[in-house]
Amino acid sequence: xxxxxxxxxxxxxxxxxxxxxxxxxxxxxxxxxxxxxxxxxxxxxxxxxxxxxxxxxxxxxxxxxxxxxxxxxxxxxxxxxxxxxxxxxxxxxxxxxxxxxxxxxxxxxxxxxxxxxxxxxxxxxxxxxxxxxxxxxxxxxxxxxxxxxxxxxxxxxxxxxxxxxxxxxxxxxxxxxxxxxxxxxxxxxxxxxxxxxxxxxxxxxxxxxxxxxxxxxxxxxxxxxxxxxxxxxxxxxxxxxxxxxxxxxxxxxxxxxxxxxxxxxxxxxxxxxxxxxxxxxxxxx
Amino acid sequence: xxxxxxxxxxxxxxxxxxxxxxxxxxxxxxxxxxxxxxxxxxxxxxxxxxxxxxxxxxxxxxxxxxxxxxxxxxxxxxxxxxxxxxxxxxxxxxxxxxxxxxxxxxxxxxxxxxxxxxxxxxxxxxxxxxxxxxxxxxxxxxxxxxxxxxxxxxxxxxxxxxxxxxxxxxxxxxxxxxxxxxxxxxxxxxxxxxxxxxxxxxxxxxxxxxxxxxxxxxxxxxxxxxxxxxxxxxxxxxxxxxxxxxxxxxxxxxxxxxxxxxxxxxxxxxxxxxxxxxxxx
Ligand SMILES: [Fe+2]
Numbered sequence: 001x002x003x004x005x006x007x008x009x010x011x012x013x014x015x016x017x018x019x020x021x022x023x024x025x026x027x028x029x030x031x032x033x034x035x036x037x038x039x040x041x042x043x044x045x046x047x048x049x050x051x052x053x054x055x056x057x058x059x060x061x062x063x064x065x066x067x068x069x070x071x072x073x074x075x076x077x078x079x080x081x082x083x084x085x086x087x088x089x090x091x092x093x094x095x096x097x098x099x100x101x102x103x104x105x106x107x108x109x110x111x112x113x114x115x116x117x118x119x120x121x122x123x124x125x126x127x128x129x130x131x132x133x134x135x136x137x138x139x140x141x142x143x144x145x146x147x148x149x150x151x152x153x154x155x156x157x158x159x160x161x162x163x164x165x166x167x168x169x170x171x172x173x174x175x176x177x178x179x180x181x182x183x184x185x186x187x188x189x190x191x192x193x194x195x196x197x198x199x200x201x202x203x204x205x206x207x208x209x210x211x212x213x214x215x216x217x218x219x220x221x222x223x224x225x226x227x228x229x230x231x232x233x234x235x236x237x238x239x240x241x242x243x244x245x246x247x248x249x250x251x252x253x254x255x256x257x258x259x260x261x262x263x264x265x266x267x268x269x270x271x272x273x274x275x276x277x278x279x280x281x282x283x284x285x
Numbered sequence: 286x287x288x289x290x291x292x293x294x295x296x297x298x299x300x301x302x303x304x305x306x307x308x309x310x311x312x313x314x315x316x317x318x319x320x321x322x323x324x325x326x327x328x329x330x331x332x333x334x335x336x337x338x339x340x341x342x343x344x345x346x347x348x349x350x351x352x353x354x355x356x357x358x359x360x361x362x363x364x365x366x367x368x369x370x371x372x373x374x375x376x377x378x379x380x381x382x383x384x385x386x387x388x389x390x391x392x393x394x395x396x397x398x399x400x401x402x403x404x405x406x407x408x409x410x411x412x413x414x415x416x417x418x419x420x421x422x423x424x425x426x427x428x429x430x431x432x433x434x435x436x437x438x439x440x441x442x443x444x445x446x447x448x449x450x451x452x453x454x455x456x457x458x459x460x461x462x463x464x465x466x467x468x469x470x471x472x473x474x475x476x477x478x479x480x481x482x483x484x485x486x487x488x489x490x491x492x493x494x495x496x497x498x499x500x501x502x503x504x505x506x507x508x509x510x511x512x513x514x515x516x517x518x519x520x521x522x523x524x525x526x527x528x529x530x531x532x533x534x535x536x537x538x539x540x541x542x543x544x545x546x547x548x549x550x551x552x553x554x555x556x557x558x559x560x561x562x563x564x565x566x
Contacts, residue, residue, distance in 0.1 A: 003439060004407050005358040008390040008399075015395055027438040036435035039503060040397065047396050081394040084352035084365050085324045089396075127330030154331065196332045 015044045016080055048076050048089060055090040055120060058164070059097075059112045061171050071103060087124075093117065108162045108180050115164040115189075118156045122191040122198045125154035131253040136244055143258050147220040149244070150255045154193035157211060159186040165200070194251040206230040210243050220244075297550050297557075298347070298533035306336040308543040310343070315547060318345040320533055321376070324352055327368040337376070347380040347491070348373060349460075352394075353418065355428065356387035356401040356411050366421050373422065380491055380531075382427035382460045385411070385448055400433040403440040403447040408454070415455035427490055428452065429460035430480075432468040432497070432506030444469065445483040452488045459484060461527070462493035462535075463520045464512065468504040477519055486527045494520060494553060495535040509538035511549060517556055524560035532557060 001009075010023035014037060026033040052072050053060060060068045075096050081089045094117060097109040130152060139147070163181040170177050188208030191200045203211065210223045224240045231239050247253050296317030301309065309319070319340055326337050340346060352365060373381060386398040401407045419426055430448055442450075452459050461484060470477035496510030512520075512534070524530070532553055534546055 002358065002406060003404065004402065004410060005390070007402055007437060007439070008358055008387060011399060012390045012393060012395060015397075016393065024435075025438045027436045027440065033435070035501075035503075039434040039500070039505065040399070043397055043505075044395055051396075081389075081396060082392055084354075084362060084388075084394055085327070086394075086396050087324070087328075122331075124329040124331045124333055126328060127334060193331055196335050198331075 011040070015041060045073070045076065047086070048072070048081070051086045052076075052090045052093070056093060056113060056116055058116050058168055058171055059093070059109065061177060062109070062112055062167070071097070074100065090117065108164070108182075111160045111162045111164045112167065114158055115160065115168060118158050118189075118191045119198055119200065121156050122154040122193045122200075125152075125193065128152045128154075128254040130251050131248050131255055133249045136241075136248060136256065144220050146258050148217060148257050149214045149247070149253055150257065151215055151252055152192065152254045154191075154198075155215070155252050156191040157208070157215060158189050158191065159208075160189055161186045165189070165202075190252075192250070192252055206239070207243055210240065211247070214247075295529075295531050297554055298531065299546055299550060300349075300533065300535045300537070301337075301340060301346070302536065302540055303333065303336070304540045305543045305546075306332075306340075310336065310339045312543070313343055314543060316344065316550065318347060318379070318531070318533075320347045320349050320535075323348045323350040323369055323372055323381075326376075327372050341376060346376050346378055348376055348378040348382070349429075350381070350383040351398065352388060353383035354388040355383060355385065355414050355418070356399075356407065357390055358387075358410070359390055359392060361414060361417060363421075366418065370422055380427055380458075380460075381422065381424065382429055382491065384431050385428045385451065386431045398431040400431065400435065400437075401447075402437040403442045403444055405441060408447060408450055411451050412454035415451065415457050419455070419457060425456070425458050427458040427460040429462050429493065430465050430469070431462075432465040432472075432504075434472055434503055434505070436473055443475070443480075443483075445480040449483055449485050449488075452485060457488070458490040459488045460491045460493060461489050461523065461530070462495070463523055464493065464495040464497055464516050465506060467516050467519050468497050468506050471504045478522055481519070481523050481526055484527060489527050489530055492520070492523060492527075492530045492532040493535050494532060507538060508535050512552075517552070520553070521556050521560040524557045525563065529557060529561055 007025060010021070010025070013019070014021040014024060018041070021033065021037040024037065026036055028036055049069070049072050052075065059071070063071060075093060078096060078100065079092050083089070094110045094113040097103040097113055098107070103109050161183055163178075163183070167177045167180070188203040188205065189200055190203055190211065191198065193199065206227055206229070209226050209229075213223050213226055220240065224236050227236045227239055298318040298320055299316050301319040301321050308314070321337065326333055337346070350369060354362070369381070384398045386400060388397060388399060389395045401411065415426060415428065428448070428451065430444065448459065451457070461481070466477045466480045470480065494512050494516065495506070495508045496512050497504050498507045498510060499505075520532075534549055534553065536546060
């Protein structure tokens with residue numbers, strides 16, 4: 001190992017795991033090296049705290065200062081950053097609180113974390129085209145047999161077991177958080193963005209199932225098939241068409257594509273599909 | 286490397302911060318250019334990207350990164366570099382800068398601008414990597430001196446000699462942060478004017494100014510306050526030594542209204558004008 005590598009591993013190890021930092025080889029008056037190293041140790045912790053506190057205001061409000069700080073310290077120790085952009089540092093918080101004691105004793109924590117993280121994902125997701133309202137109206141009947149939808153990158157689906165949106169609204173309005181309520185069955189929600197504003201809404205169960213399939217790359221007949229669990233056969237095409245229309249109108253949809261999906265393509269992305277296949281109705285601006 | 290097909294971004298700029306997005310676009314203040322933190326716009330769409338486009342329509346924009354980790358012994362992160370190059374293709378910045386530091390090792394990011402030991406080994410390592418990055422970007426990079434709070438026993442030369450030598454060997458430019466020079470000079474007990482005097486003037490293409498805070502015996506580069514008088518004095522000295530260099534104010538915390546920063550920038554204009562005048566006289 002080169003001297004430079006040794007030095008960097010020494011300081012990195014000190015920042016990640018603490019210790020006396022002797023391996024770093026700080027030039028300082030006796031007793032002063034610890035103070036100097038301490039400045040970096042503090043800065044490391046504070047910077048990551050700050051990033052997480054920005055991402056998880058609801059979790060902070062719910063836990064209160066002392067417990068939130070404890071959570072952040074444990075998260076930082078468990079999940080050092082592996083992405084150059086600090087934006088992604090908090091990406092495993094919901095998973096962490098769901099899987100680590102004592103946090104896992106409070107199942108609402110994962111929902112609180114996920115609700116805010118999903119909003120963040122929608123807020124600054126990459127831009128994408130939006131299919132114009134009415135773009136699906138004139139499709140010939142045969143087109144529906146192979147139609148797949150590509151969604152705007154800001155569209156995110158989540159299920160919540162708790163009334164976290166009520167807690168979120170209370171926080172936004174500066175009210176005390178209302179009592180938590182656990183749903184008998186998890187409620188499906190959708191997050192998206194339109195005109196640079198973030199939105200979220202709860203979904204009907206059939207709509208959520210249809211969206212999940214479509215987000216996963218299923219074609220329209222497969223979506224219709226799933227809707228049969230809720231609707232009589234003769235109503236299904238109408239329900240499916242009205243769902244698709246509402247998704248387009250709300251700004252969830254970037255494009256549609258027609259024709260068989262090439263082998264190995266898990267999802268149908270508007271841009272790449274357009275260049276590689278003929279006969280599709282590409283994304284509309 | 287030749288000239289770049291981008292706006293010049295001379296004069297006096299500000300760091301673009303989201304708190305000021307609307308103000309900048311609606312009031313179009315007297316600022317000659319804006320500097321963005323590259324990472325904040327690499328993958329993002331929505332509001333950040335929209336405002337970047339709007340600001341870009343009215344002002345030259347330069348790019349300033351915090352994640353290049355030019356001094357790390359890890360391999361260069363080409364995922365990062367591709368994103369940086371894509372963003373540059375969109376922004377067409379007059380300058381792309383990052384820091385003379387390392388930010389992590391063994392694929393773990395410490396998200397801090399950590400100082401390097403000033404050794405021949407580090408010098409060769411950094412200069413080689415700067416060349417690789419410049420090759421990849423097809424243009425020169427500016428490297429900024431960071432504030433530091435510790436130095437290493439194994440250092441063989443001063444920070445200013447190290448920086449000047451990296452710039453010469455790699456044929457890159459320098460972003461001189463005058464506040465960082467001041468902070469480090471205080472923390473390590475050297476004369477900040479010696480540092481500035483040692484800078485190869487032709488390579489210094491941008492200057493940063495910022496506020497800092499006091500923590501016991503040390504100064505910390507917090508960018509959360511107004512620029513203090515000794516840093517203004519040092520800036521005047523820098524202008525005297527280096528000539529009229531594009532200058533900007535960085536403010537990252539405790540962010541005041543845009544008008545306050547524009548006013549602080551007016552002070553930079555006055556000080557630079559006086560210093561250039563004295564220099565000529
Ligand atoms: Fe700076």
